[in-house]
Amino acid sequence: MLTEQLKDMGARLSMLRDSLGITPEKIAEALEVSVADYLLYEAGEKDFSFSFLYNVAGILGVDVLDIISGETPKLSLCCVVRAGGGYNINRRKAYNYKHLAFTFRNKKAEPFMVTVEPNGDTIPERHAHDGQEFNYMVSGCMDFFIGDMVYTLSEGDSVYFDSAVPHAMKTHGDTPAKFLAIVMK
Template sequence: MRDKVKDVANRIKGLRLLAGFSEEQMAAWLNISKDSYIRYENGEDDIPISIIYEIANIHGVDLTDILTGVSPKLHEVCYVKKGEGLSVERLDEYEFEDLAYKYANRKIEPLLVTLDPKNNPELVIHQGQEFNYCLEGKMKVIIGDKEYELNPGDALYFNPAKPHKMVALDGKPAKFLTVIIL
């Protein structure tokens, strides 16, 4: 995983340098400290997926460009068989599988997410809108000071600009579909 983090970090640094932006500018646009941005860009810290989305938006590139170094090519249909989504190894607390990574100019980002019950992630924020649909297990979604318990078949739509996180319940993994509207 460390090599993948370094590859993503190098692509982010390359985009910044090509655009002529400073580390200070990027940190300010991302609303993080310059030190945090530098650690992300140097591959010293895992970059939250929400930060990668924002970096992609700043540079006008697809998320897939940053994650893989290859631009998505499909414009009509993107067919992804079970288990063949792009593994997005960003945070140890969440296992992401991008289900539309081959489709260019996406307006939504559908991700299959697996929660490990041993993990307690930090709250995150990002732009857009978010939809979560619980597929397996039991999970809790914390949004600001409110908590929502989701069982298979339950759904939640919310503003991800509010600090939020998802955790597995009952000591068992949980799996859910999240759709982020960009």
């Protein structure tokens, strides 16, 4: 299932890039990845991080969900998401994203409910993307890594940061951490 989804996303990425007349070399350079790695994304052979999706969507001038689902949001007045709802984006093993404005068109921000699963002693890979981000801890406890700093965040804590600085999250103990993430373009 995931492999098929990756292939579909890669095909959409390739089609969007081609339709804009952008070469793989130019987009790889803009994304700061090798051309070989970029072509693996287009082939559906490399999993997408949220940072990669956010950055490539910005370059291509589309919504993140256009690449993930192939469906363009239709609403511009409001988007209501009921408790526990949202568009599931399971891009990374330890992170589960639920997009909370998935039907709203021309968003100025991308709101997500993010659950970070316990990942033992594994040091998380840091990612970066353009813009700024606000994270509000809903439950659990986690370490927030940004640049050379590490902050421990618990329920009710928040952090606002420059998301161009590489960052990652890691839970404390065996309990998942959940936070509201609002990514601003």
